[in-house]
Amino acid sequence: MPDPISFIDEQLGRFRDELYDFLRIPSVSTDHEHTASVQAAAAWLAERMEAAGLTSELIETSGHPIVVGEWRGAPGAPTVLVYGHYDVQPPDPLDEWTSPPFEPTERDGRVYARGTADDKGQLYMHVKALEAHMASTGALPVNVVFVAEGEEEIGSPNLVPFVEANRERLACDLILISDTDMFAEDLPALLFSLRGLSYFEVNVKGARSDLHSGNYGGAVANPANALASILASLHDDRGRVAIPHFYDDVVEWDAETLEQIAALPHDDEEYRADLAVPELAGERGYGTLERIWIRPTCDVNGLLSGYTGPGAKTVLPNKAMAKVSFRLVPNQDPARVSDLFRLHVAAVTPPGVTVEIKDLHGGRPWKAKLEGPAYDAAREALKEAYGTAPVPMGGGGSIPIVIDFEEQLEAPALLLGFAQPGCNLHAPNEWLRLVDIEKGIKTLALLYGKLGA
């Protein structure tokens, strides 16, 4: 029997082909038209877990199913809860994809498809790392409970109730998650924080119907103008969120972490050029990495009102919609931010329109303690697979379930990601490096070995 690393080297072609089959299933959780595909992705994943040697169960919820894989054959060894998600973001705007979003296409050492990085590709690395142990030694070095959900991109509405109701079954010593980036190519990282999220839809309503902007312009408030003034009021001229009390709960970070951030090999000019923006922007007084990791933000994610086709239509629209979200940092609370946002919007709404706000999504920020044997094992595994010790980094995105898992299961979470910055997460042309598929699986196989040693 080969060792797990040799097995991975031998089977890598098959591993990739299987992953590409997984990526071909358009498991877009936010879109009801894709419900059958989300189900199909869950069933496919359960079958792969079985093939790897785990038992599997598809747990139905009021939304998309949770896939649970288990192996309990190492009494006395630690139990690792692996978490990932098999749902993906919508692929639009479709016309900006170079190759189809659900047809994995290799170019320049990368594979392009929706879900390569977030999170099907990374989730699948765990399945293969476990298979490598089982195939080469007939057992796993640790006990495993694998939880894969299909609703991460819509706020995990059914996962927390599931975790609450299954604390004993999910009891573990470590929560292990691969849904994040490395710091750079060949520079792996361990995450020290994640931002939280508060996501809203704002609907401004004016007259009973669209009106002619000549016959009525000047007589009634225009919901699109009103929406613009509401959105503009969300920032001050220093790039700070201008909602009263928004910063009340923001923690100031310790000097050591700030020094570690400052020491990272980041180049603003290179970053700016890669994004093709005239200049970087954001909250004044903070560096770029601080702004995306440890400072909160407010972004408009969508705008729609009136006539948006070609040419001119002189309509005075009767409604205007914005999707608006806040990235939160420790210790901001989405529920409190929702209250503050609603109060602020009510205070700045101009006369003549009504505003409705829907809460679409909320998740708390998370802060890790980068200490203990699991973190040491992860540092060693990354160093062996990549030849470089990992750096500490923050995560700008949100994985709301992390803090819920920690609280419910009373175990620490370890976030170990293999995507690259700039991998077009949630955007057209999402990609994953082929070499990171290989090194990611190897890192995880090494880590499982060390955790069980």
Added chain:
Amino acid sequence: MPDPISFIDEQLGRFRDELYDFLRIPSVSTDHEHTASVQAAAAWLAERMEAAGLTSELIETSGHPIVVGEWRGAPGAPTVLVYGHYDVQPPDPLDEWTSPPFEPTERDGRVYARGTADDKGQLYMHVKALEAHMASTGALPVNVVFVAEGEEEIGSPNLVPFVEANRERLACDLILISDTDMFAEDLPALLFSLRGLSYFEVNVKGARSDLHSGNYGGAVANPANALASILASLHDDRGRVAIPHFYDDVVEWDAETLEQIAALPHDDEEYRADLAVPELAGERGYGTLERIWIRPTCDVNGLLSGYTGPGAKTVLPNKAMAKVSFRLVPNQDPARVSDLFRLHVAAVTPPGVTVEIKDLHGGRPWKAKLEGPAYDAAREALKEAYGTAPVPMGGGGSIPIVIDFEEQLEAPALLLGFAQPGCNLHAPNEWLRLVDIEKGIKTLALLYGKLGA
């Protein structure tokens, strides 16, 4: 032989059926998919002019054709240039129409369809008024040159060059246009002004592609946030346009006109309730009729950015678009407003984005002198047909060709409209009263008679 009025009474059913055939042709000039329909509407109109006893010619342009109808059989009598347009606004949002936009449907004494009021229905009243004279007397009381264009809703790009190149053929004593409203049901009106228009598309561009709002939020400017701040900067907190020098050329009206406006039977509360808005809004210090007739405005006509589908997508969009237009009053000039707008946007654009502005449409405002025999004849014709003398009123909308006709042909324009306020011009469920089809044709037949007497 019957007199023209009796002929109209006899033929009214046929007149309506013909109009409905005209309305069934979806002659949306702004949408290239409807080019064939715009052509079909022109051909249909030319045929109806021939049937009424005029010669007709379809004059091709680089866009949609101009239909010219002529009758020159009254030497010594005045020549009237009739102008109208056979193109219509796009019908969207389609799902807000109670009956299909291009299937005329009678309900509650009205006919509903795109173009009933603006302007096919009113244009067609002239064809039938002329037919009534020809059929009942074998001749027209005046010489007529009828100019119907198919590009009014896209800024009449080919009409002014046509008028300039055909001044002799179009030479006339009066320019007669029916493309406006009455003041109220059974209260006809003569127009003393029209507002002009400057219409722009504003495109804000950020990074090379859409980005993940977690991974990049805070590092780069968000074009949707930037657009909101640009749009919010267009008004001050008193509802005035906040572009420097915007009001420089706005004329103050004479006390007599202001008194006439104040004397009109307008009720703000009734108007507010009809529009179903919580309160009226606009520039402080002016009454509602002043705000829509003699004060300039700025309205956002469309907004589009990022994700606008159901649910949440945490995208940081890389572009945002707004359609923005200004209604102008005498003596504002669209070219100068375009310059001022561009300067202002450049001054307020936040760092980190680029902005492109397209001029989509421009038209000068117009001010009438309500004097002379043609205006007297119109007052008498309206009084005979409606039983009420007309009131003077302003027009909030724009018919840019009016001032061009006046200047090129050195003749006064008379604007005499038969649509009703609230007829959903440029909006879903556009309508025209059935009784106004009848009284409109009769008014025009009486007017043509008086002009030739």
